[in-house]
Amino acid sequence: MARTTREEKARTRERLLETATRGFRAQGVAGTSIPRLMEQIGLTHGTFYAHFESKDALVAEAYATGLRDGVERLVRRAEAAPPGQGLHAILARYLGSEHRDDPAGGCVVPALAGEVRRQGPAARHAFTVELRAFAERIAPYLRDPQDQDAALALLSGMAGGVLLARAVDDPQLSDRILEACREHLLAAFAPELPAHERE
Amino acid sequence: MARTTREEKARTRERLLETATRGFRAQGVAGTSIPRLMEQIGLTHGTFYAHFESKDALVAEAYATGLRDGVERLVRRAEAAPPGQGLHAILARYLGSEHRDDPAGGCVVPALAGEVRRQGPAARHAFTVELRAFAERIAPYLRDPQDQDAALALLSGMAGGVLLARAVDDPQLSDRILEACREHLLAAFAPELPAHERE
DNA sequence: TGTACATCAGTGAACGCGCGTTCACTGATGTAC
DNA sequence: TGTACATCAGTGAACGCGCGTTCACTGATGTAC
Numbered sequence: 291m292a293r294t295t296r297e298e299k300a301r302t303r304e305r306l307l308e309t310a311t312r313g314f315r316a317q318g319v320a321g322t323s324i325p326r327l328m329e330q331i332g333l334t335h336g337t338f339y340a341h342f343e344s345k346d347a348l349v350a351e352a353y354a355t356g357l358r359d360g361v362e363r364l365v366r367r368a369e370a371a372p373p374g375q376g377l378h379a380i381l382a383r384y385l386g387s388e389h390r391d392d393p394a395g396g397c398v399v400p401a402l403a404g405e406v407r408r409q410g411p412a413a414r415h416a417f418t419v420e421l422r423a424f425a426e427r428i429a430p431y432l433r434d435p436q437d438q439d440a441a442l443a444l445l446s447g448m449a450g451g452v453l454l455a456r457a458v459d460d461p462q463l464s465d466r467i468l469e470a471c472r473e474h475l476l477a478a479f480a481p482e483l484p485a486h487e488r489e
Numbered sequence: 490m491a492r493t494t495r496e497e498k499a500r501t502r503e504r505l506l507e508t509a510t511r512g513f514r515a516q517g518v519a520g521t522s523i524p525r526l527m528e529q530i531g532l533t534h535g536t537f538y539a540h541f542e543s544k545d546a547l548v549a550e551a552y553a554t555g556l557r558d559g560v561e562r563l564v565r566r567a568e569a570a571p572p573g574q575g576l577h578a579i580l581a582r583y584l585g586s587e588h589r590d591d592p593a594g595g596c597v598v599p600a601l602a603g604e605v606r607r608q609g610p611a612a613r614h615a616f617t618v619e620l621r622a623f624a625e626r627i628a629p630y631l632r633d634p635q636d637q638d639a640a641l642a643l644l645s646g647m648a649g650g651v652l653l654a655r656a657v658d659d660p661q662l663s664d665r666i667l668e669a670c671r672e673h674l675l676a677a678f679a680p681e682l683p684a685h686e687r688e
Numbered sequence: 689t690g691t692a693c694a695t696c697a698g699t700g701a702a703c704g705c706g707c708g709t710t711c712a713c714t715g716a717t718g719t720a721c
Numbered sequence: 722t723g724t725a726c727a728t729c730a731g732t733g734a735a736c737g738c739g740c741g742t743t744c745a746c747t748g749a750t751g752t753a754c
Contacts, residue, residue, distance in 0.1 A: 292696090292697070292698060292699080292747050292748035292749050292750090293695080293696055293697045293698070293747085293748065293749045293750055293751090294696095294697055294698075294749075294750080295697090295749090295750065295751090296697095296750085296751085298697080299696090299697060299698095302697080302698090317607065318517075318519065318603075318604065318607060320517065320519040320520060321519060321607065323739070323740060323741080324740080324741065324742085325739075325740075325741085326739095333697095333698070333699090334698065334699050334700060335699095335700090335741090335742090336698070336699060336700065336701090336742090336743085336744085337697065337698045337699075338741095338742090339741095339742070339743080340696080340697060340698075341697095344741085344742085345741065345742095393606070399653070400603070401603065402603070403603070403652045403653060403655075403656040404517075404599070404600065404601070404602070404603035404604070404652060404655075404656075405517065405603065406655075406656040406657075407592070407655050407656060408516065408517060408520065411658065414656070414657075414658040415658050417656055417657065417658075418656075418657040418658045418659050418662065421653065421656070421657060422662065438665075439665065439668070439669035439672070439673075440669070440673070442653075442665060442666050442669040442670070443646070443650075443669040443670050443672075443673035443674075445649070445653065446646055446649035446650040446652070446653050446666060446669075446670050447642070447645055447646045447649055448649070449649040449652060449653060450644070450645035450646055450647070450648040450649025450650070450652065451642070451645040451649070453602045453603060453645070453648060453649065453652065454598070454602060454620065454641075454644065454645050454648060456602075456603075456605075456606050457602040457603075457605040457606060457613070457616055457617075457620070458605075458613075458616065458617040458620060459610065459613040459614050459616075459617045460617050463617065463621065466637075466638065466641060467641050467645060469638070470638035470639070470641040470642040470645075471641070471642050471645050473638070473642075474638075474639070474642035474677065475642075478673065478677055491714050491715035491716050491717090491729090491730070491731060491732080492714085492715065492716045492717055492718090492728080492729055492730045492731070493716075493717080493729095493730055493731075494716090494717065494718090494730090495717085495718085495730095497730080498729090498730060498731095501730080501731090522706070522707060522708080523707080523708065523709085524706075524707075524708085525706095532730095532731065532732090533731065533732050533733060534708090534709090534732095534733090535709090535710085535711085535731070535732060535733065535734090536730060536731045536732075537708095537709090538709075538710080539729080539730055539731075540730095543708085543709085544708065544709090690754100691753105691754090692752100692753090692754090693751105693752085693753085693754105694750105694751085694752080694753095695749105695750080695751070695752090696747105696748100696749095696750085696751095697747105697748100697749090697750090698746105698747085698748100698749105699745105699746080699747075700744100700745100700746090701743105701744090701745095701746105702742105702743080702744085702745105703741105703742080703743075703744100704740105704741100704742100705739105705740080705741095706738105706739100706740085707737105707738080707739085707740090708736105708737100708738095709735105709736080709737100710734105710735080710736075711733100711734090711735085711736100712732105712733100712734095712735105713731105713732080713733090713734105714729105714730105714731085714732075715729100715730100715731100716728105716729095716730090716731105717727105717728080717729085717730090718726105718727085718728070718729095719725100719726085719727080719728090720724105720725090720726085720727095721723100721724085721725090721726105
């Protein structure tokens with residue numbers, strides 16, 4: 291195969307980015323090699339550098355788009371929930387077994403936050419910008435939507451819960467961690483509801 | 490250098506393990522190579538296999554001892570605190586800037602939990618056992634010392650807070666994350682104090 | 689619209705490098721008498 | 722306590738492997754006239 295169309299190239303880049311975020315989340319950045327990535331999308335590794343300047347550049351962009359997409363998907367769930375139930379919907383998804391069992395398709399934060407420190411400055415910055423956005427997008431579903439500190443504490447609890455639930459090798463303990471975090475964070479941050487509207 | 494004494498060998502193993510936990514926490518498991526580890530303790534890489542069967546075996550033991558030591562040090566702080574202030578002491582240390590800025594010497598959980606999933610079964614199991622112990626050792630300092638689920642939610646919040654505070658590239662945001670988590674977790678889990686004993 | 693040429697997406701061999709692990713060897717330590 | 726020998730902690734060269742990146746090349750796409 292020689293040169294392809296501009297549209298084809300854009301699609302290749304898109305596929306590369308998508309495959310990369312999934313790989314990074316599942317296997318870590320160090321565990322995801324460019325040759326294997328290119329093989330996965332059915333191309334030879336040499337062409338990687340027609341799309342990204344370096345692995346670092348790919349990592350930075352994968353962090354940014356991966357996080358952004360994840361936040362959007364989560365917020366859409368909150369919007370679809372009945373009034374006052376937004377946070378409940380967020381926590382049910384985020385601290386749920388489906389999310390825990392699918393690191394490749396899940397949120398970038400619990401999957402990659404531990405590695406951010408070891409990436410280049412571009413990747414760290416992208417992560418920071420998107421994490422701040424995450425806090426802002428989620429704040430409207432808190433008891434006090436103005437309380438950015440509460441949003442940060444909530445985010446920490448969400449990420450920490452998924453992190454630990456994925457790390458342990460005992461499924462029962464893992465389920466308990468998820469449930470404990472869900473209940474605690476809901477009690478601490480959900481808006482007060484009239485008694486008859488509580489589930 | 491040829492054969493050394495049994496005592497010397499035990500000390501070598503100790504130094505190797507200590508250097509390894511620090512390396513793993515700071516650079517990750519994949520980022521810490523055996524040749525470099527051996528060089529750090531002043532030996533040639535060939536002798537590694539006189540001490541551990543494989544890198545995996547080293548990882549498992551490093552997880553276990555690193556976690557155990559970290560929990561003990563933390564609990565000693567809580568014991569040294571005035572009555573009713575144990576959790577305050579724990580959170581001040583754990584969600585403090587000194588801990589954030591010293592991953593190599595800090596808690597294994599925020600530093601390595603994200604990688605546990607990708608290690609061998611022995612390492613995963615060691616982590617699980619020690620995490621459970623962590624929850625049990627910390628529970629006595631909670632409002633309800635019997636509530637193991639509260640201890641798990643607390644642990645998640647602590648690990649998540651350090652994880653995020655280390656990941657972001659903005660020192661102000663990082664400080665805010667630590668403080669927000671400290672305040673939130675204290676309010677949620679600390680025992681009630683008579684008004685005149687509150688700080 | 690048709691032709692000539694420049695561009696460049698993708699190819700595949702090659703680079704230097706460090707990884708985890710093995711192994712024949714050295715010589716001081718440990719042990720049996 | 723002294724001697725002879727077995728043990729084994731540490732050495733250093735070597736292994737096969739996959740990494741990130743480079744580069745001369747191919748031939749279809751894009752463009753200028």
